[in-house]
Amino acid sequence: MVPKWPLRVNASIFCYPPFSSKITPGHPVRLARRFRYDTPSSSPETAHDGLPPPNMNESLPRVFRESLGSDVFMTKPIVGGPVTPQLATTQWFTSYVSWPGTLFVDKTKYIELLDQSGVYSNMFLRPRRFGKSTFLNMLCAYYDVATAAEFNDIFGGLYISKNPTEFRGRHLVLKLDLSSIETTIDISQSRASFNLYINTTLDAFLYKYRSFLGGYKPGDILYPEDGSGSLRKTLVLVKKFGHSMFVGIDEYDAPANNVVFDGSSPETNLIRIAKVNAIENFFKQNLFAIFKEAVGDGPIGCVSKYLLTGVLPAFRSGMSPLTATNIISGSPKYHGICGFTEKQVETITRAYLDQSSGDLNKDSSSQDQSSLEQDTSGTCWAMKRYYNGYSFTTLGDEERLYNPLLVHYYLSTIKEGEVVANPEESPAVHTVNLLKSIADTGRFSSGDIVDLMMTGSLLATGSVQKEFGFIDVMQQAGKDRNATLSLLFHLGVLTHAGKPGQLRIPNEVMKMNVLNRIHKYICAHEHIQNKIAPANTSLRNGSIEPFAELLQQFLAGRTVRSLRSSNEAVLQGVVEILLDPPRTRVPELYLVMDGKKQKGDGRYAFPDIFVVGDDNSESAVVLELKDIRLSGLWNGAQGGRTKWTNPSYKELEALAEKVSVMNEASMNKMRYMYWSDRDNRYTSTTVGKMRKDALAQVKRYVKVIKKGRAEKFEDSGVRDPRVIVKRTHGTLFSFVLMAVGGRRILYEAGNAEKTEFSYSCTLI
Numbered sequence: 001m002v003p004k005w006p007l008r009v010n011a012s013i014f015c016y017p018p019f020s021s022k023i024t025p026g027h028p029v030r031l032a033r034r035f036r037y038d039t040p041s042s043s044p045e046t047a048h049d050g051l052p053p054p055n056m057n058e059s060l061p062r063v064f065r066e067s068l069g070s071d072v073f074m075t076k077p078i079v080g081g082p083v084t085p086q087l088a089t090t091q092w093f094t095s096y097v098s099w100p101g102t103l104f105v106d107k108t109k110y111i112e113l114l115d116q117s118g119v120y121s122n123m124f125l126r127p128r129r130f131g132k133s134t135f136l137n138m139l140c141a142y143y144d145v146a147t148a149a150e151f152n153d154i155f156g157g158l159y160i161s162k163n164p165t166e167f168r169g170r171h172l173v174l175k176l177d178l179s180s181i182e183t184t185i186d187i188s189q190s191r192a193s194f195n196l197y198i199n200t201t202l203d204a205f206l207y208k209y210r211s212f213l214g215g216y217k218p219g220d221i222l223y224p225e226d227g228s229g230s231l232r233k234t235l236v237l238v239k240k241f242g243h244s245m246f247v248g249i250d251e252y253d254a255p256a257n258n259v260v261f262d263g264s265s266p267e268t269n270l271i272r273i274a275k276v277n278a279i280e281n282f283f284k285q286n287l288f289a290i291f292k293e294a295v296g297d298g299p300i301g302c303v304s305k306y307l308l309t310g311v312l313p314a315f316r317s318g319m320s321p322l323t324a325t326n327i328i329s330g331s332p333k334y335h336g337i338c339g340f341t342e343k344q345v346e347t348i349t350r351a352y353l354d355q356s357s358g359d360l361n362k363d364s365s366s367q368d369q370s371s372l373e374q375d376t377s378g379t380c381w382a383m384k385r386y387y388n389g390y391s392f393t394t395l396g397d398e399e400r401l402y403n404p405l406l407v408h409y410y411l412s413t414i415k416e417g418e419v420v421a422n423p424e425e426s427p428a429v430h431t432v433n434l435l436k437s438i439a440d441t442g443r444f445s446s447g448d449i450v451d452l453m454m455t456g457s458l459l460a461t462g463s464v465q466k467e468f469g470f471i472d473v474m475q476q477a478g479k480d481r482n483a484t485l486s487l488l489f490h491l492g493v494l495t496h497a498g499k500p501g502q503l504r505i506p507n508e509v510m511k512m513n514v515l516n517r518i519h520k521y522i523c524a525h526e527h528i529q530n531k532i533a534p535a536n537t538s539l540r541n542g543s544i545e546p547f548a549e550l551l552q553q554f555l556a557g558r559t560v561r562s563l564r565s566s567n568e569a570v571l572q573g574v575v576e577i578l579l580d581p582p583r584t585r586v587p588e589l590y591l592v593m594d595g596k597k598q599k600g601d602g603r604y605a606f607p608d609i610f611v612v613g614d615d616n617s618e619s620a621v622v623l624e625l626k627d628i629r630l631s632g633l634w635n636g637a638q639g640g641r642t643k644w645t646n647p648s649y650k651e652l653e654a655l656a657e658k659v660s661v662m663n664e665a666s667m668n669k670m671r672y673m674y675w676s677d678r679d680n681r682y683t684s685t686t687v688g689k690m691r692k693d694a695l696a697q698v699k700r701y702v703k704v705i706k707k708g709r710a711e712k713f714e715d716s717g718v719r720d721p722r723v724i725v726k727r728t729h730g731t732l733f734s735f736v737l738m739a740v741g742g743r744r745i746l747y748e749a750g751n752a753e754k755t756e757f758s759y760s761c762t763l764i
Contacts, residue, residue: 062077062078062079063075063076063077063078063098063100064076064078064156064157065097065156065157065158066157067157068103068347068351069343069347070341070343070344070346070347071105071106071107071109071159071344072103072104072105072106072344072347072348072351073097073103073104073105073106073157073158074101074102074103074351075096075097075098075099075100075101075102075104076100076101077100080100083100083101084101085101085103085351085352085354086099086101086102086103086352087102087103087348087352087408087411087412088102088103088104088134088408089408089412091133091134091137092134092137093134093137093138093140093141094137094141094154097154097155097158098153098154103348103351103352105340105344105348105404106158106159107135107138107336107337108138108142108155108158108159108160108161109159109160109163110135110334110336110337111138111139111142111160111165112159112160112163112165113333113334114139114305114307115165115166115167118166118167118304119295119304119305120305120306120307120326121295121306121324121325121326122306122307122308122325122326122327122328123252123307123308123309123310123313123316123322123325123326123327123328123329124307124308124309124327124328124329124334124337124338125309125310125311125312125313125327125329125490126309126311126329126338126339126392126492127311127390127403127490127491127492128311128491128492129403129404129405129406130338130339130403130404130405130492131338131339131404131405132250132251132309132310132338133177133250133251133309134338134404135309135337135338136175136248136250136307136309137175139246139248139307140173140175140246140248141154141155142155142160142168142169143167143168143169143170143171143173143246143305144169144171144172144173144246145169145170145171145172145173145212145243146173146208146209147169148168148169148170149169151164151168151169167305170244171243171244171245171246171304171305172205172209172212172238172243172244172245172246173245173246173247173248174201174202174205174245174246174247174248175201175247175248175249175250176197176198176201176247176248176249176250177249177250177251178249178250178251178252178253178254178255178283179250179251179254180197181193181194181197181254181255183254183255183256183258183259183279184258184259184262186275187275187278187279187282190255190279190282191282194227194282194286194287195224195225195226195227196227197227198227198228198230198231198287199222199223199224199227199230202218202221202222202230202231202234203218203222205234206218206221206222206234206237212241212243213237213238213241213243214237214241216237221233221234221237222234227286228285228286228287228290231287231290232290232300235290235294235300235302235303236299236300238302239299239300239301239302243302244302244303244304245294245302245303245304245305246303246304246305246306246307247291247294247303247305247306247307248307248308248309249291249307249308249309250309251309251310251311252308252309252310252315252322253310253311253312253314253315254310255279255283256276256279256280256283256314256315256470257311257312257314259272259275259276259279260272260276260314260470260473260474261434269474269475272474273471273474273475276470276471276474277470277471280315280469280470280471283315284315284320284321284322288315288320288321288322289321291303291306291321292321292322292324294306295324306325308322308325311490311491312468312473312487312490312491313327313465313466313467313468313490314467314468314469314470314472314473315470316467316468317467317468317469317470317472323467327466327467329392330392330393330394330466331393332393332398335391335392335393335398335399335401336398336399336401338401338404339390339401339402339403339404340401340402340404340407341399341400341401341402342380342384342388342399342400342402344402345380345383345384345388345402345407346376346380348407348411349376349379349380349383349411350373350376352411352415353375353376353379353411353415373713374592374710374713374719377599377719378590378719378720378721379410379411379414379721381590381720381721382410382590382720382721382722383402383406383407383410383411384402385507385508385587385588385722386406386410386507386508386509386722387402387403387406387407387410387507387509388400388401388402388506388507389495389504389505389506389507390402390403390492390495390506390507391495391496391497391498391506392495392496393496394463394464394496394500395496395498395499395500397498400506403492406509414721420721420722420762431488431491431492431493431510431513432513432516434477434478434484434487434488434491434493435449435493435513435514435516435517436517437477437478438478438484438517443479443480443481444478444479444480444481444484444485446517446518446521447521448481449514449517449518449521450518450521450522450577452494452504452505452514453505453511453514453515453518453573453574453576453577454570454573454574454577455570455573456497456504456505456569456570456573457497457502457503457504458485458494458502458503458504459501459502459503463500463501464485464486464489464490464503465482465483465486468483468486473487485503488503489503492506492510493505493510493513493514494506494510508587511576512582512583515576515577515582516582518577519577519580519581519582522577522578528550528553528554531546531549531550531553532550532578532580533580534546535547535549535550535578536578536579536580539611539621539733539735540611540613540614540617540619540621540733541619542619542731542733542749542752544735544737544747544749545747547578548737548745548746548747549745550578551574551575551578551737551739551745552743552744552745554574554577554578555574555739555742555743555745556743567627567629568608568625568626568627570627571625571626571627571737571739572587572608572609572625575609575623575625575737576609579609579611581614583761584611584612584613584614584761585609585610585611585612585761586609586610586611586612586720586722586723586761587608587609588606588607588608588609589606589607589609589610589622589701589705589718589720589723590604590606590718590719590720590721590722591604591605591606591607591701591704591705591716591717591718591719591720592604592704592710592715592716592717592718592719593605593700593704593716594716595710595712595713595714595715595716596714604719605700605701605704607622607623607624607698607701608623608624608625609622609623609625610622610623610705610720610723610759611623612723612759612760612761613730613758613759613760618728618729618730618731618758619730619731619732619733620705620730620731620732620733620758620759621732621733621734621735622698622701622702622705622732622733622734622735622750623698623734623735623736623737624694624695624697624698624701624734624735624736624737625736625737625738625739626690626691626694626736626737626738626739627738627739628672628687628690628738628739628740628741629741630647630652630655630656630659630741630742631646631647631652632672632673632674633655633659633670633671633672633740633741634647634651634652634655635647635673635682635684636670636671636672636673636684637655637670637671641673642681642682642683643682644673644675644682655741656741656742656743659740659741659743659744660741660743660744662744664746667687667688667740667744667746668686668687668688668691669686669687669688670686670687671684671685671686672684672685672686672687672690687738687740687746690738691736691738691746691748694736694738694748695736695748695750698734698735698736698750699734699750699751701734702732702734702750702753704716704717704718705717705718705732705755705759706732706753706755706756706757708725708727708755708756708757709725709757718759721762722761722762723759723760723761723762724759724760724761724762725757725758725759726757726758726759726760727756727757728756728757728758729754729755729756729758730754730755730756730757730758730759731752731753731754731755732752732753732754732755733749733750733752733753734749734750734751734753735747735748735749735750736748736749
């Protein structure tokens with residue numbers, strides 16, 4: 001029976017057998033909507049699978065791709081009823097662009113950019129699960145000579161359909177996925193796995209392109225015990241018949257990554273180093289060296305386009321054949337190859353949550369649209385906190401990108417009404433082991449990670465390393481500052497911050513990994529470890545004083561010079577470090593303060609930190625943070641001025657000493673100068689007035705949080721998708737924490753409020 005869905009090219013046309021270990025003769029690969037056989041000369045009469053020929057006159061469903069803006073498209077049927085919006089969760093490009101209802105981002109404009117160089121040999125690096133495989137599969141579909149006749153079926157309506165390059169449908173395509181090769185046991189078994197995988201893939205390649213290659217049978221070309229020999233002979237054959245190739249190698253660094261980041265103890269390093277060295281040398285000699293030769297003009301020089309994807313530039317060290325490839329990952333020109341922009345996420349979210357978006361004839365009411373807008377706004381807010389923030393260009397001035405896998409995961413989970421936890425296949429799978437390797441002392445230590453969390457960014461001693469060896473990774477990770485920061489960058493824990501060499505944590509998911517490592521470091525210090533648990537318990541029981549004392553003690557070691565750049569973001573970073581367990585903190589809680597108002601008119605508010613209940617508590621805490629900088633106090637003390645002057649180090653030092661012994665009554669009377677965005681000028685107030693205003697503000701937050709979740713557009717309450725609200729009795733505590741000059745912590749406490757709800761965090 002001829003299937004009607006999916007309509008387009010089966011994944012196996014890329015010569016990578018995804019569903020079985022081997023594609024054998026007798027099971028020909030069929031292509032395209034019209035089910036044309038995989039070679040120009042094939043016909044129903046010459047089919048080898050014994051099936052009756054498909055009815056070419058049979059009426060098959062057709063689709064078109066509707067632009068939703070921001071390069072986002074939705075596939076819809078030309079005839080038939082509405083479809084349910086769904087996400088492009090498969091990496092197989094030809095499947096999701098052809099399946100009705102699928103929402104996807106058009107990345108085909110990058111084909112045109114790549115093809116500006118007729119011949120290329122490139123490497124593209126991104127953190128795990130960032131969409132590299134999907135992009136590579138798109139290139140395979142575009143260049144493949146076997147699917148040239150289906151170009152409009154596959155790419156119709158997309159950018160490249162209006163701007164095709166001369167290389168469209170011009171190449172034989174070979175795609176390899178090195179993560180399919182087992183390397184975690186020993187080198188002899190790795191060699192056997194390599195031989196099996198390479199021969200299986202070449203078997204499919206030779207059968208698919210048999211009419212282009214003189215009808216050679218795989219048995220005439222392949223060496224079962226020598227995958228590299230099979231590859232070389234296949235390339236000779238392609239060269240002999242005058243064809244050119246596109247070769248895509250996905251996860252090129254996977255063979256060594258799984259060994260390097262296996263989480264084993266440092267005592268096993270010598271064993272792992274020997275194993276990684278063997279793997280590295282094997283793949284360089286038996287795979288990468290062959291393709292380096294194939295992109296030249298020699299006997300196997302038939303590869304005109306060569307693209308490798310991966311996470312680390314580690315196979316490129318020394319005399320590696322990969323040094324001939326051009327790393328394009330940091331180029332602004334290619335920044336958006338993988339990842340979603342904020343506008344694209346908003347467009348996908350709105351269409352996915354809109355039940356009428358698949359119906360061309362349905363008009364939604366204004367009330368439905370208002371609710372949809374609120375659902376979209378809240379969902380996008382959470383995803384921006386969790387998954388946004390990546391910038392891969394040196395200056396970090398390109399639009400920040402979201403991790404596509406996590407966006408899809410989040411949207412599909414909330415639409416099913418389930419709790420959003422960290423995905424099982426986390427992009428941070430290697431990150432945890434790297435963070436564990438960072439020592440508590442040394443040239444790069446856990447103390448540096450604490451500074452990163454407090455200040456929001458770190459300065460590398462040099463630029464991010466563009467190439468290194470896996471042995472370097474194992475010997476320097478967690479010890480050498482620049483090597484460790486470079487690794488954290490490539491793994492996605494850090495990203496460019498906007499200045500050369502400056503790196504920052506991109507989002508909440510990665511911040512949680514960093515916080516978990518910091519927590520272990522902080523708890524190892526005797527003067528703090530015995531105070532963290534009691535201080536957090538007291539905080540949840542309604543007493544702020546122990547936590548305030550802990551915070552003041554933590555800040556005591558900072559220098560006056562570093563306090564010159566202190567701000568509320570730094571204070572928030574410190575507070576988040578000390579909250580235990582880290583998973584219970586929700587920075588910038590998303591509230592609907594007044595459901596009757598519109599956005600920009602006081603509708604929304606974002607309390608600094610919301611501490612949800614843990615396993616042993618139904619209470620929650622709202623924290624409002626204020627940072628009183630020494631420079632602001634110094635300027636305020638100059639009397640009635642509106643012009644800002646930068647005080648000297650000695651003046652700040654003297655003021656810091658004064659603040660450290662001053663009583664609260666005197667501190668409340670101190671004047672403080674700050675920049676007012678509302679008035680667009682410097683203005684001044686008193687410390688006491690700021691405390692009073694902050695307490696009034698946090699009480700307003702509590703009043704709204706007590707209402708529970710804002711379900712409807714006109715409701716006030718908690719709208720944050722990161723927070724689970726359950727109807728059960730609980731208690732809300734509210735506090736103001738004010739850091740004065742980094743030397744003193746003042747606090748105010750609101751009234752304990754009984755609620756009909758309890759609160760917990762979704763990401764656990």
